[in-house]
Amino acid sequence: MSPVRVLLADDEHLIRGALAALLALEDDLLVVAEAASGPEALAMARAHRPDVAVLDLQMPGADGVSVATTLRAELPDCKTMIVTSHGRPGHLKRALAAGVRAFAPKTVSAQRLAELIRTVHAGGRYVDPELAADAISAGDSPLTAREAEVLELAGDGAPIAEIAERASLSQGTVRNYLSSAATKLGAENRHTAVRLARERGWV
Amino acid sequence: MSPVRVLLADDEHLIRGALAALLALEDDLLVVAEAASGPEALAMARAHRPDVAVLDLQMPGADGVSVATTLRAELPDCKTMIVTSHGRPGHLKRALAAGVRAFAPKTVSAQRLAELIRTVHAGGRYVDPELAADAISAGDSPLTAREAEVLELAGDGAPIAEIAERASLSQGTVRNYLSSAATKLGAENRHTAVRLARERGWV
């Protein structure tokens, strides 16, 4: 039986290299390509057509989920899985919506990762139980589309005037949206609201 | 010649395990202990007295720099080095002040890391050139001690009243410090000031 062809994408060379070395010890897995950024991962995938793509969530250029989305469209036979250090509930949801087959934190062992690659290649799915529990307890975003949009623009601490301009909205409207968003999130001001929404992965 | 005894501290099991496996290939290096958190790293260091401690910057409990500080006091013979994913200029400065012998991003290869461990063990020092350049161009923090402290408390978007209480200061004083800090950083409000200070590693 031919080995599972794996693409490894992570911007941290140390991890990527170490991982490649460890996976090489498994004789049914073959790392055919490595990438250090989102665009590079896409290029590598197109060139090598791996069976499974292991993607880091945070990479320069394009994050793991958007890479997975593109991959799903271009190479439907290539299964994707996400490995991340900071697992936010909302990311998990986005990832699953993008057709990702597995979602695991970097706290898993290499042994476990190898098993996951096999599982995914065999058509299975996997979601870290703890992350799944978080996602369920966090529930769906209570924010409307505009609320989330405005909250995102408020992300870097910009004043209302700037947010209004960038969203092409009136300042009053922006304040209303921010206020209702903060109320829904139980925050006392928009800045903590942004933080909470980020933690839950809703922005 | 006896091998270099290494302590590995990183909260991501995947990386720690992979790293341990790779370093095990070097016959002059011996990983004698692993830790997944700051306190655990300290305990392991006390128990195993390694020659070199490789510390991740962000860990639960206590970050790499504070672990290094304690280690320097308790085990002066144990050389420390920091490996991190997000290298901020200020972190580098703090680390060097804490007696850290080497500071490298996780984008280095395992091979390079092994060399660094040897260098550090031999009494040498190393700082990633790019990080060093950033640190130099970022310059010193223009903030006074209190300004930095108050700015840090403002980090999670707390209202002035809460900051004042936690810093045991008057609300007016807090507002003055935040105002001057924001002015020095060229920010239009404290939230962007916090962001800027974080980017430069001044908080």
Next chain:
DNA sequence: CGGGCCTCCTGACAAATGTCATCGCCGGCC
């Protein structure tokens, strides 16, 4: 068709925040 929800807006008011001037106290430095 009516009700409910989202999207925008306006206006008004209260609270939080940013800014400035000013003060006293202390410590270091020329």
Next chain:
DNA sequence: GGCCGGCGATGACATTTGTCAGGAGGCCCG
């Protein structure tokens, strides 16, 4: 000693922000 800078505070003021009420239009669904 005089000067400067940091620390801590107060008070006053303008601005920004949060909150509330309400209105117009649109869309979907029973």
